[in-house]
Amino acid sequence: MCADMPDYRSTVFLPETEFPMRAGLPQREPEWLARWERIGVYDRLREKKGPQGQARAPFTLHDGPPYANGHLHIGHALNKVLKDMVVRSQQMMGRDARYVPGWDCHGLPIEWKIEEQYRAKGLNKDDVDVVAFRQECRRFAEGWIDIQREEFKRLGVTGNWADPYLTMDYHAEAVIAQEFMKFLMNGTLYQGSKPVMWSPVEKTALAEAEVEYHDHTSHQVWVRFKVKGFRPDALVPVSNGLTWPGDRHVNDLLSLDEMNRFAPDFADASIVIWTTTPWTIPQNRAVAYNDGVTYGLYRVDSVGENSTALIGERIFVADALADSVKTAAKVEQWTRVRGIDGSLFRGLVLDHPFRGVEGGNGEWDYDVPMLPGEHVTEDAGTGFVHTAPSHGDDDYQLGLKFGLPMTYNVEPDGSYRADLPLFGGQAIIQPDGKEGPANVSVIKQLAYAGALLAKGKLKHSYPHSWRSKAPLIYRNTPQWFVAIDKSLDDGMSTYGDTIRKRALNSINQLVTWTPATGRNRLHSMIEARPDWVLSRQRAWGVPLTCFVKKGARPTDADFLLRNAEVNARIAAAFEEKGADVWYVQGFKEEVLKGIVDPSDYEQVFDVLDVWFDSGSTHAFVLRDRVDGTEDGLADLYLEGTDQHRGWFHSSMLQACGTKGRAPYRGVLTHGFTLDEKGMKMSKSLGNTVAPQQVIDEYGADILRLWVAQSDYTIDLRIGKEILKGVADSYRRLRNTLRYMLGALAGFTEAERVDPSEMPELERWVLHRLAELDAEVRAGYAAYDFQGVFQKLFTFCTSDLSALYFDVRKDALYCDAPASLRRRSCRTVMDLLFHRLVTWLAPVLVFTMEEVWLCRFPGEDSSVHLVDMPDTPAEWLDPTLGHSVAYKRQVRKEVTEQLEAKRQExxxxxxxxxxxxxxxxxxxxxxxxxxxxxxxxxxxxxxxxxxxxxxxxxxxxxxxxxxxxxxxxxxxxxxxxEGQKCERCWKVLPDVGSHKHAGTCARCNEVLG
Structure with a gap:
């Protein structure tokens, strides 16, 4: 500008806004949280009506309860933010979106913490009154609920935080008991003795959902079972299948001498089994084979150093696995005497490896039958499977089929019973989760008895408790089960007459799955699962509210007391005093008095699996609460992918038994959180990312934006570099919003221009808004938050910042306030504002509130109290869209040449x-x-x-x-050609020929 030229800077209409470039989210977000609580945003939303004053259609996301026992981790943040984006987006699209947060309060993790405190003080839990112990557990859960509630709220999650649901509330405990008693009354509840996944450290059975698999190094042994004899009619058909008639086998057995005449290949030979659980050998009751497998009889001719194989001995193994057995046994040469079809083993009887062993006191002096089993494969081992019905599901099923006896050699703490010969009192798993001496003792005894062919170590995937992280065992114990294949006559058979059928039909017919693969996963689990184990041998939980008749057997019709009046008394007592009342002296007499003789019955003191608690939440939350649903069903359950075997699964089974169908219409599943390298997070690796850490550095909106930018259907990565990228995207978006706010300074309705009068560029922006409105709504309806944000971010950065704002800066800054072009631009900016801010509000809850309040300040004002505005269909103009797209391409070519000239x-x-x-x-x-x-x-x-x-x-x-x-x-x-206008900086021929020095015609006119 020349020294004598007027300064026109004050005449240019530059953007004006108090919206800062720097967000300062960590410091400012708590202010908005306090404000929302002060003005009661969640409650006010419940009062909103539809456009014609009608009630809004409800949308209910039912919260899967987190466990109340520690600070939140990044997986919690992912889960709760996803839920919040669902709820907010549904609300802003016109629904009455309710969200009642909840907590899982019972169960082993809390009980374990209290036991740890006891041990630290030298106390024994069993010496403390059970009610007093339970009350300590309750207080522990209450403390963590308060902490977690504030941590969840800090994420910007909206919901009924003042009145959440807790599984330990008295009403909840009463309903859980009532739901359990429905299974008692419909006949699906039974007590059975079968092997279940057992934690010796925690001394309780575990559900599959409480089990995780880790690498573990196990002992592996190859064991000889000497052939004793042969009984051609060993398998005798009976009415309930096939059985082994123990009272006939001696008379029917062919002796070894007879076998030398009739079956010489079997005489003096051994069947070799392989197992990675040597501790189960004392419980062996059979050896399984497969009729479809080809076996070989192998004679050992020479052995290597330290081999325990014997030259000249003959062993049977599957041909497909013979080489691996030969290597393990350090056999140098052997001869395949002949092939044996699997069916020829039918009727073969073996000696237990410890038969006649010194000090055995006759414990193992019984015959071991060979039995056909479809579970026997040629994948690993020897082609024969050692069968201990008390310690494996396949073993148990084979035992049921053939009437094998169960054993009870293993105590709750994972040790052998004290009076078991040779091994009494030895631990399989020690209290600290480490291996006990049992495996090694059994291996040594096998060697002493001449039964050990080979031994070694194997690293493989093995079940562990997800709480104590200690290895588990299968252990036979009396437990309470729900039969999922029992026919029900309960008037709820629309989707099937068994729990399994109802669940499978619900999965296929009633539920929408996001992503769709969730359907297949849960379907396969339900299709193959055994009966549901409900009982846990612990103290902190809802008890199994039932009574058993003294002296009766579980198979007797009167074993369980089924009485509606008794059930009603129990429920009423729980409603008034909570589940603790079950443990108060005299409670049995109180509820049974006048109905049956209390002395005839024993009270059950096992507690329910916590998955039954959370699986029942639909009843005391969706059905019973005033903010529940009319039909007791949720529109959506949303949890991590592990909940296909957890909450989705238990809720499905529970509701199919008590409602006849799934309790949800939709299921959304998200992946796990990993570090930037794709590694699982762990404190030992130092790669964890705590939500509070992110909030303190960046703010909760950055964490929420990370969720929105990620594909939650797979595992999500997070770390410093990823968060830096998210923060950069946020800054670019914030600058777009800031520019829009500045351009709208002082905008009034008097400026508004009808779209039909607008220039083409403005009408094109409206066309893009119409396109986006459909895409955003469809995306939110499909829970595609990544797709929604990507579309909006691209629109803001490419269509707005890089084109529309860039092009219209001149008109906004330099056109007269009354000009059609400037008024049209500001009208479009206003329309943009209302849509962008509400479209982004479910994701960036704090930032969009800040943006909103910059234009609409006031104590009762909030973007979260408004809906996404309707977008007129007439804005959509595909022809205009094609036209501007073509002009953008020409513009790009012009810009490329100008940039080259700038470089030159x-x-x-x-x-x-x-x-x-x-x-x-x-x-x-x-x-x-x-x-x-x-x-x-x-x-x-x-x-x-x-x-x-x-x-x-x-x-x-x-x-x-x-x-x-x-x-x-x-x-x-x-x-x-021409001179530079000192106001708008365009170079035009007419500059300098107007009233105002150094201006073009347009600027001269504006200056008046």
């Missing part, structure tokens, strides 16, 4: 240029651009040049720059 120092600004665009082959393009020189002015604004000329043909002297699309387009560079 020919120009410093694009406003110093007045290029010519030639259309060589397509005259219709002239019509596309308006067909007149007048359009050059509009397209010059579009390209941010001082002028553009549109011509048909080819530049004289040949092209200097050719466009890339099929239509032959050429851009010829020209400097703009």
């Amino acid at each position: 120092k020919v120009i410093g600004s694009s406003l110093e240029a007045h290029p010519i665009v030639y259309f060589a082959a397509d005259a219709a393009m002239l019509d596309h651009f308006g067909g007149s020189a007048e359009f050059g002015k509009d397209f010059a604004d579009f390209c941010i040049t001082s002028g553009i000329t549109i011509e048909q043909g080819v530049p004289p002297g040949g092209p200097s720059h050719q466009g890339s699309l099929p239509h032959a387009r050429y851009v010829e560079f020209r400097l703009a």
